[in-house]
Amino acid sequence: DAGVIQSPRHEVTEMGQEVTLRCKPISGHNSLFWYRQTMMRGLELLIYFNNNVPIDDSGMPEDRFSAKMPNASFSTLKIQPSEPRDSAVYFCASRPTGGTGELFFGEGSRLTVL
Amino acid sequence: KQEVTQIPAALSVPEGENLVLNCSFTDSAIYNLQWFRQDPGKGLTSLLLIQSSQREQTSGRLNASLDKSSGRSTLYIAASQPGDSATYLCAVTEDDKIIFGKGTRLHILP
Numbered sequence: 077d078a079g080v081i082q083s084p085r086h087e088v089t090e091m092g093q094e095v096t097l098r099c100k101p102i103s104g105h106n107s108l109f110w111y112r113q114t115m116m117r118g119l120e121l122l123i124y125f126n127n128n129v130p131i132d133d134s135g136m137p138e139d140r141f142s143a144k145m146p147n148a149s150f151s152t153l154k155i156q157p158s159e160p161r162d163s164a165v166y167f168c169a170s171r172p173t174g175g176t177g178e179l180f181f182g183e184g185s186r187l188t189v190l
Numbered sequence: 191k192q193e194v195t196q197i198p199a200a201l202s203v204p205e206g207e208n209l210v211l212n213c214s215f216t217d218s219a220i221y222n223l224q225w226f227r228q229d230p231g232k233g234l235t236s237l238l239l240i241q242s243s244q245r246e247q248t249s250g251r252l253n254a255s256l257d258k259s260s261g262r263s264t265l266y267i268a269a270s271q272p273g274d275s276a277t278y279l280c281a282v283t284e285d286d287k288i289i290f291g292k293g294t295r296l297h298i299l300p
Contacts, residue, residue, distance in 0.1 A: 118292035119292075184232075184233050
């Protein structure tokens with residue numbers, strides 16, 4: 077298996093622009109997680125899905141952030157409008173449903189908002 | 191609210207030494223605990239997964255233990271090598287959420 081695939085790997089944009097990050101989970105994994113990592117706050121859980129359904133989005137910082145999972149093999153995290161404080165590495169991870177499975181991470185998307 | 195703490199935040203040891211990394215969590219109602227490694231600019235790689243009913247897991251030079259009642263886990267690295275230099279993070283699964291510590295940045299001195 078190719079593992080969790082994220083795109084783009086790097087994104088530099090200007091404040092106010094829309095940013096869309098993409099994730100393809102491992103085939104057969106039914107849970108998908110979006111995390112944000114910064115030096116100050118470490119890894120923060122933004123939202124997670126089970127069977128394409130958002131379960132908990134309490135970690136999404138503001139209404140500017142939204143996430144979708146239209147099918148089992150694709151998810152997006154959108155920021156509109158973006159702000160400099162959104163600069164971070166955004167990780168997607170997937171896991172077999174059930175709560176006991178190992179979590180697998182993508183390589184991350186490094187976002188810089190100028 | 192579950193909180194995961196890793197101490198120390200950074201650690202430097204000479205090559206060849208055995209070392210222990212610590213992880214503590216505030217709520218013992220967890221499904222499992224997982225240790226990860228993260229190299230600079232990279233994603234997280236799973237090292238060991240301990241289910242709540244288990245006490246330890248081993249993989250090569252790595253051994254992870256879990257004491258749920260006291261809310262603690264340790265990652266033991268034997269005969270450390272420069273290639274072990276990385277950030278090590280622990281994470282607990284609670285309900286469906288996975289909550290991370292901030293990691294310990296390990297530097298093995300050649």
